[in-house]
Amino acid sequence: MIRYFLNKIFYGFLTLFGVVTVIFFLFNILPGDPARMLMGQREDTAQLQNIRKKYGFDKPVFTQYLYYLNDVSPLSFHSKDKENYTFLSEGKYTHQQLFSAGNTNVVLKYPYLRESFQKNGKSVSSVISETLPNTAVLAVFAIVIAIFFGIILGVFSALYKDTFFDRVIAVISTLGMSVPSFFSAILFAWFFGFVLHKYTNLEMTGSLYEVDNFGEGSYIQWKNLILPAIVLGIRPLAVVIQLMRNSLLEILNQDYVRTAKAKGLTLYQVVKKHALKNALNPVVTAISGWFASMLAGAVFVEYIFNWNGLGKEIVNALNTLDLPVIMGSVLVIATLFIIINILVDFIYSWLDPRIRLN
Numbered sequence: 001m002i003r004y005f006l007n008k009i010f011y012g013f014l015t016l017f018g019v020v021t022v023i024f025f026l027f028n029i030l031p032g033d034p035a036r037m038l039m040g041q042r043e044d045t046a047q048l049q050n051i052r053k054k055y056g057f058d059k060p061v062f063t064q065y066l067y068y069l070n071d072v073s074p075l076s077f078h079s080k081d082k083e084n085y086t087f088l089s090e091g092k093y094t095h096q097q098l099f100s101a102g103n104t105n106v107v108l109k110y111p112y113l114r115e116s117f118q119k120n121g122k123s124v125s126s127v128i129s130e131t132l133p134n135t136a137v138l139a140v141f142a143i144v145i146a147i148f149f150g151i152i153l154g155v156f157s158a159l160y161k162d163t164f165f166d167r168v169i170a171v172i173s174t175l176g177m178s179v180p181s182f183f184s185a186i187l188f189a190w191f192f193g194f195v196l197h198k199y200t201n202l203e204m205t206g207s208l209y210e211v212d213n214f215g216e217g218s219y220i221q222w223k224n225l226i227l228p229a230i231v232l233g234i235r236p237l238a239v240v241i242q243l244m245r246n247s248l249l250e251i252l253n254q255d256y257v258r259t260a261k262a263k264g265l266t267l268y269q270v271v272k273k274h275a276l277k278n279a280l281n282p283v284v285t286a287i288s289g290w291f292a293s294m295l296a297g298a299v300f301v302e303y304i305f306n307w308n309g310l311g312k313e314i315v316n317a318l319n320t321l322d323l324p325v326i327m328g329s330v331l332v333i334a335t336l337f338i339i340i341n342i343l344v345d346f347i348y349s350w351l352d353p354r355i356r357l358n
Contacts, residue, residue, distance in 0.1 A: 008345065012338040019334040023327050024068050028061055034117070034323060071112045072331065077104050113328035118320045124328035127313060132295075132332070134208050135302070135309035139294030141225055142233035147287060150237045154244025154283075155271065161249065169241060176238030182300035185231045189304060192227055202227055205306035228305040232298050236290035243286055247279040288344040292337045 034057050052058040056067045070076050099106050113124035157169045193204035206224035251257060252275055260270050299311035306312075310329060317325040 005342075008342045012342065015338055016331070016334060019331060020069065020072060021065075023330050024065050025061075027323050027327055028064065071114060074108060074111060076107050076109055078107070111331075113331065114324040116322055116325050118317075118322045118325075124324045127325055128310065128328060128332055131308060131310045131313045134307065135298070135311060136295060137208060138225065138228055138232060138298065138302070138307060138309060139291060141229040142294060142298075143236060143287060143291045145229060145233035146236035146240050146290070147283075150240025151244050151280075151283065154241045155248060155276070157241065157245040158248040158252070159267070159271070166245075169245075173238040173241040176234045177242075179234070180300075181231065181235065181298065182304060184234055185228070185301050185304040188227050188231050205304075207306060207308040209308075224305075224307075228298075228301050228307050231305075232294060232301050236286065239286050239290070240283055243282045244279065247282050248275060251275040251279045284344060284347055288340050292340045295333070295336050295340075 049058075056064050059067070070078070110125075113128070116122045116124055116127055119127065153169055153173075157166045160166050189204045192200050193202050197203075202223055206221060208220060208222075208225060209218045210221045210224070211218050248271075252270075257270055257274055260274055261267075265273075295310075298309070299315055301307070302309040302311040303315055310333075314326060314329050316322075317329070
């Protein structure tokens, strides 16, 4: 068990290392001067040189890559010489010096994702911490909708196979998987937020927090969560229905299920005690993948509903070439994917005792 967990952690770090490498070289081969992106329309040769020196933009690309690894790594090395590049979190964020080796200090710190080019030097960590919780709330509500209704409809669809009810559910799930999210978002926003606004009292756009009429504070507006959560949950709902139906039908044809029926157990007892738990494995796989994708940022849904989440922030950063925000967001997303996948592997062992953790 411990060996399995340590192996997962090790491969997780290797994956993160690969992600950091890819996103750094991908965005650093783009045309354009990062210093000019940071300065915007302000053209000053002296300031440009200072910016390049401060952020290490005047160094070769491979040296910049080592600097970036040093910034995002919890274990960092920096020179005591202030004329040389040092990780920029020094003096701003909590760090603990471990030891010194010559002219170099070795410190333990939070990963530093640098500063936004377009937000007046605001740290990328602050940008992500302000938007990721909104995306997390949206993703949790969407996946709960998908799990609750998907499992129920999938079970009934399997139990009433080839009936009219089963065919209706099949049509609905097929439409849910085939209709693009941006089209569903526009349709729901127009129909429920505009056409039926008098009856639903829902708005076409809106985020979790809204400013009050006097502009003196913000408050949570839960009704703004309804439409984007439903739209975001439609596709995983359709997937869960089909997976649950097919998996349950396969389990119901197993020998041990027929034996349970022969012993006099009712269909409800067989499904509850034997079939349902074993049929959930493919559902867990789908749910984990969709949930990680939602946390990554439902770009179209957030943008159409003007939901202030990570997906919308990434779109804005792409439009303004705010490279540190894009790179930091991708790194956080990759970390979330790895953590969720590790948790899913442990859930598998609980759902199916035949799975051995080596």
